[in-house]
Amino acid sequence: MKSMTGYGRARMAIDGREISVEVRAVNHRYLDVNVKCPRAYNFLEEALKKAAGERIARGKVDIFVQIIGNSTDDVVVKVNIPLAQHYLTALRSLSEATGLANDVSLLTLAKMPEVLTEEQAEPDTEKLTQDVVSVFHLAADEFEGMRGREGEKLADDVRFRKQTIIGLLEQVEARAPQRTVEYREKLEKRMQELLSDTTIDAQRILTEAAVFADRTAIDEETVRLRSHLSQLEQMLCDDKPIGRKLDFLVQEMNRESNTIGSKANDVTLSKLVVELKSEIEKIREQIQNIE
Incomplete structure (x- = not known):
């Protein structure tokens, strides 16, 4: 048995990138997965939701992804050839107009604004998705371990409440027949007080007691x-x-x-039922945390 609450984290360096994934979950009636990652990596969301759905049945789950690229493979240097030619033409014109030597070198031209620009390369989305999902599963392993440990504690508490309920139920079952005996004795005493000079109809008392026992029977419920x-x-x-x-x-x-x-009609039974319902309510509160 597993709790719905849990936390797990994993970090791994793959192909020059440092990938970090955190998984957190709290109680929820259904499975609700939210993926939070840098906007450039939004393509990861569907795969992570699918991976989470294969491992988690219920709970509000947040998956946090962080990717730090340390590889120069992620950078592309682009050359603006038309702009470089414009710079070169302008410098030649300047040389002719001023009489200065045209000593423009390749390095000088490369340093001109916007001739060389750096751009982030488009990542291999399929490969990166596989890498991130693999790190997610490592985080999910830790997450599942925590939920399992919490689940064991919940199961132990529920079992303790169950045994308490069984003890209360035994008291209820023992009290129920005695209640009928006491009702018959009370009924007989009242009739004696009311009909002190008249012979009491024992059969009538038995009949009344039988009706009471039938009306208040709790055997089926127990x-x-x-x-x-x-x-x-x-x-x-x-x-x-x-x-x-x-x-x-x-x-x-x-x-x-x-x-x-509702059938108790007895102070002792009513008190036992209150305790019974209290223990059931405690179980209900605990199972709200169970997957």
């Missing part, structure tokens, strides 16, 4: 809740993304606990 807890443990052992499934399962657990609470 069985389903135990089934949900069993499914919870199975999901925690799954190596696939389970966040959404867990969210749905906890909703069902909460529904069963609400039904038990």
Whole structure:
């Protein structure tokens, strides 16, 4: 089980470039990948989003890319021949007009403004994309490791809450039959007070107690809740993304606990149900972090 939050970073020098990739993620209902890189490298975005989608199922993911080029291969020197010829013609005219020697050299001409210009070469986008994606995967390895460690902590906490719920459920199941016995005794006592001079109809008391027991029966709810807890443990052992499934399962657990609470009709049971719902809510809060 993995957490949705995590961080990873990798840096590598490839073909004279220093490539740095950072991966950060926080909770999100779906997968939302944002790539942030220098404008000149916007062509990397699609490939990085695809690579992220192959490794991450859910979360708001930010990928930061930095590329520092140290290679002279990235620079192209261009010669403006027409401009150089204009300079040369102008210098010849100046020599003739002034009577000075025309001693223009190649170096002199090359130093004239805009004759030689430097431009950034167009990168090999396919090769650079492969290089950046390879560095991304190194960062993603560290990112996944952190998410896995956080996921283990979340799983341990959920298991602890699950065991607490099982303990509370055992108390609920033990209390439920006693509640019916106490109701029957209370009903018999009230009838004795009201009908002190009249013979009490024991059959009527049994019938009333049976109706009460049927109306407040929680056997089905406790069985389903135990089934949900069993499914919870199975999901925690799954190596696939389970966040959404867990969210749905906890909703069902909460529904069963609400039904038990509505049928409680007993102070002790009501208190147990409050504790039960509190633990389920704590699980719900934790699984919001699970991929």
